[in-house]
Amino acid sequence: MNPPIELTIDKLVHGGYGLAFKGERAYFILNALPGESIRAEIIREKKNTSFGKTVEILHPSPLRIEAPCPHFMHCGGCHLQHLEYTEQLRFKRAILEETFLRIGQIKLADVEVIASPPWHYRTRAQFKVMKRPGNVQVGFFAVQSHRLWAIDQCPLLADRLNELLRGIQAEREGFLKPDITAEEFQVRTSGDESQWAMDFVGQPPEFEFAEESATMVPDGNLNYQTQHGNFRVGSNSFFQVNRFLLEPLVSKSIEGASGSKALDLFSGVGLFTVPLSRDFEQVVAIEENPYAVSDLQENLRANGCANVQVLGSDVSVIHRWGPKDWEDVDFVVFDPPRQGVERGVLGQFVKHQVPACVYVSCDPTSMARDLKILCAGGYQITSTQLFDFFPQTYHFETLIRLRRPISS
Template sequence: MKLSIEKVVYGGAGIASANGGKTVFVPFTLPGEQIEAKITEEYGNRQEATLARIESPSPDRIAPRCIHFGLCGGCQYQHASYTAQLQIKKEILQETLERAGLNELPPIETHAAEPWEYRNRIRLRAMAVEGKLRVGYLRRGSTEFLPIETCPISAPILLRAAEVFMSLAEDFPSWTRAVEEVEFFTSGDERKLQMTLLVRTPPIKGFAGFCEAMQQQLPELAGAGVQVIESVTRGRKSIRTQAGASWGAAGLQYTTGEETYWVSRGSFFQVNRSLLARLVELVTAGRSGEIAWDLYAGVGLFARVLAKQFDEVVAVEAAGGDLATNLRGSNARAVAATTVEFLRQAALERDRPDLIVMDPPRAGVGSEVCSLLSRIKAPEIVYVSCDPTTLGRDLRLMIDSGYRLNQLHLVDMFPQTFHQETVAVLGR
């Protein structure tokens, strides 16, 4: 089937119109390209296809840097120049928000940095292939294991750590055979590293010896821990674990901008080491007053900076162990609660801060939080989102309750992939 690619949509595929009013989704294509495609699946008016041949390539098409691109499920855009990637993401954000009913949008400002070697964390599957331990990801659209040799979006030390891990298979077979997944997390300067092994049945002994052997080859290794998998999804992604053995430091110091944070092994932290300081600046710069709330606060990435600019900062996080550590001694207070719990009480007490910062997970904040925010009526809200669809839904609710959308920033925290980070600034 011959097709003309019209645009790229969220998820990374190009789309084209086919006879009969059907929409065809073709991965690894770019706007304006003339292609031949093979239909693989059909759902009503939607067809999935694979790229068979490019008859007329886009001038934005480049050779991918990674040898696994197209097979690995991690990246979707390595065939596009970085300038083109940013334009695609900007257009997707604009269209997604307009589809949510937001027709009067401010100009979208784009922020980008190093598009390669930016990731400070990777989580790899581990499996024996032809009797040899290998690490890798899942094949695109599959639960099949794909061994990898390289991952050019990751900090080099993370791949070096994976190589050392595999090299110890013969000396520590009980541990390397038990591992189903291994996660490495590095400081931004690659001077310190944490390792987490995810296993179903941990060996009885030998973990300290295994870690010491790794540290001999990888001096940056500061600590390691075991997480015992209790339940998994179909794709072997662990969803519930219990802490097991531990060795060395329980986390690492992570410096970005002028702040240094304690990040425990396994705690959530933004993955882009190149653009993190810019994200913090966008959220916090030029804002001051008496009271600020940092909701879904994580380790206190924004609260630490806001505490220098506001008389009082309240940072809310359900799993807030690192948050309390990072706010100790400042005028910021850590609250161990969900955002909904905190806002319900705040609405009852008629509390009103000068600023609310929100950085929720992919699901967004939802209708109840938006309703509570409409009752609290903070004069300014900064919303950090990693999903344009849920962002559009939430912004629509907040605008309907009296807020106006003043600024939109596309922060490309995930180059080479379809994922994107947005900072939306609202006022009353």
């Protein structure tokens, strides 16, 4: 391994890296803040780019704080614990604005930032199991690697999940039995922590520990109770992991929206579909994951939503729609995965001049690309909110509402 290299950090960039330059080479360094002089260990190199992490701080930034978690910069889960929380929010807002300008040529005005309680917000975690002869470890991937970093608690997780993790760590020798094949597992809890579930890939050991103050759901179907409805969420369905911002995200997304027909594209288990069904005469929900579709159908039944048509399909099904299908559509929710919305799907939406939409995304890059298409198609941004769904990490959710000018 090369000796650590001395660098001065220019700015904080996407990924939570401090960026520095030396000659032709760009250095992306974790645990480094603008203005700091540091020594960094280089972990990975590409053509003109190196990735690494700080091993010594020569001249600290006044914004630097002591990371509260002892696993910070060993475990790969967090990127920003060394930055005070309000500064994390300032950084994320700057990244959002810069990304929209660079990729979408869109100048975002008045970005409202919605903070989260910065710890114990997560209701889901995925752990790895690493077996060696006579030894087993449970934890997350180590920073910038696929090695395992063992942990017994994580301050991002709801307390219930940390209790479960402690129970599993106490009994982890069970993974060593020859017939046990599980190499990873997921733990989940409902927003109020009254229920929990563990989902294993492969055959898990028999755990003896009891979690008496909450109910284990053996079929993995958790019940999340929210102000917008109750949601069954199975182990293979997507559901937002920040239990504190889930409700405000939905409220802000659909606030004041009502009319004849709403489309919920990428609907998941129906987090937006259920409240939309109260304010629109008709709703069409499109979701391709059959497990999520099954949860969605149960959630529509349980919440009394009789006016929803479910299409268990890729959203590109809308290419086959005729003018009748688009008639009366007055609102669309786009909540796509990281890669964003296919260009042709956005094209259909623009072509049929749907009056208004909301776009929710965890990836500012694909979102800026897609918003460029919508803005070029005549839509105007009416509000932008940054929801900090993932404190201590560089990730966040963005919610943008758009509408066509009344005269067009």
